[in-house]
Amino acid sequence: MSTFLGIDTSNYATSLAVYDAASGRVPVMLKRFLPVREGALGLRQSDAVFHHTAALPEMIDELKSKTDCRELSAVGVSVKPRPVEGSYMPCFLVGRAIGSAVSAALGIPLVETTHQQGHIAAALYAAGGDLYEKRALVFHISGGTTELLLVERLQVLRVVGASQDLYAGQAVDRLGVKLGYGFPAGAEVSRLAASCAEQPDPRVSVQGTNCSLSGLQNQCEKLLAEGRDPAYVSKYCLTAIAKTVTRMLQAAQAQEGRLPCVCAGGVMSSGIIRDHVTARVPGVRFVPGEFSSDNAAGAAILAARSGEGTHG
Structure with missing residues (x-):
């Protein structure tokens, strides 16, 4: 059996x-x-x-x-x-x-x-089973966590970095619900963001391998109050998360060595986040949606x- x-x-x-x-x-x-x-x-x-x-x-x-x-x-x-x-x-x-x-x-x-x-x-399986026995950085981002983990043989050795306040998934879901979508709202926010042709350049707060995301929620609410298009605000939100992930991974690789990086969790299903991070972090692997x-x-x-x- x-x-x-x-x-x-x-x-x-x-x-x-x-x-x-x-x-x-x-x-x-x-x-x-x-x-x-x-x-x-x-x-x-x-x-x-x-x-x-x-x-x-x-x-x-x-x-x-x-x-x-x-x-x-x-x-x-x-x-x-x-x-x-x-x-x-x-x-x-x-x-x-x-x-x-x-x-x-x-x-x-x-x-x-x-x-x-x-x-x-699930992330290491989908990214390629060759990582099971290796040391790797796994970024787990969802509605319940934003943690960058050092992993070996499927065991968490330690938390390398994390959000000090709001989770990335919370920022996305709160924006989506404010725009009238059901919870969880990640898929709808991603769909809306993909329709925006503009390229936002959001401010992010990253200190080494840690970050703060509470300001992102405030920024998105301010943009909506100013009358900015919901598609632009959605792309702004996801781009801010992408920049945050990139900087944290780069800091972690500088600290831990050029380890393989795997991005998992529902938020990481966003094409905007994937494209931004993969263009800036060599060898990073993103997990297909059903395993993310x-x-x-x-x-x-x-x-x-x-x-x-x-x-x-």
């Missing part, structure tokens, strides 16, 4: 995935975004827990139609946001409960990991690579 189930119940999506270690492929990826009411900037944790609980039985049925669950070797599940003490969100308890149940029912190991480690594993945004592929890969899990 060489197939491994991954489960991730983040504050954005319910995700299941199957990794086939024999072929090195992820043949099954299932995801449902959590519904957010119009104008809201996210979900209460109690609502997230409800939506995960409601979605998973149907998703498990769909999974069974796509793979033989009796052939699973282990289950990998995200049990908290990040691999640090005190990291906790109730929504991950739903995935943990389902993972424990599958583990017990099938008599297979349960491998507990974190949402961030899952992102890293929230997904369970990383949890499945980590289960396969763990060798031995803990039985639920």
Whole structure:
């Protein structure tokens, strides 16, 4: 048996995935975004827990139609946001409960990991499995984190840099919701920005490998108040994030050496960010959207690579 189930119940999506270690492929990826009411900037944790609980039985049925669950070797599940003490969100308890149940029912190991480690594993898989065993810089940018991580053998060695206040994904989502789009708003902000022919030159705040993004939200609100076109403001926002990412990566490479760089997380799906950064940081790799945004592929890969899990 060489197939491994991954489960991730983040504050954005319910995700299941199957990794086939024999072929090195992820043949099954299932995801449902959590519904957010119009104008809201996210979900209460109690609502997230409800939506995960409601979605998973149907998703498990769909999974069974796509793979033989009796052939699973282990289950990998995200049990908290990040691999640090005190990291906790109730929504991950739903995935943990389902993972424990599958583990017990099938008599297979349960491998507990974190949402961030899952992102890293999925990103390195999509960027090229040759990075699994190497030391690399992984930039994880989403609605819940903006961290530049030093990674080796899929483990976070340390945080090299981070935002000192607002996360990049928060800046994008707040702009998108202000423009009338649903949460999360990254895809709509990116689409709107792509229609702008002007090239903004935003101010950014980067101090070595750390940054501050709270000023970006203020700048975008000021531009809208001045009557600037929403497409221009959207491009301004994404260009500011691109400049910030570039400067932080350049500082990290100067500090850590010319390590491979991988950019992951939902915000990194933006073509504007990708094009800006790749033109200025040699060898940087961006991850395709399905492996960059929230997904369970990383949890499945980590289960396969763990060798031995803990039985639920």
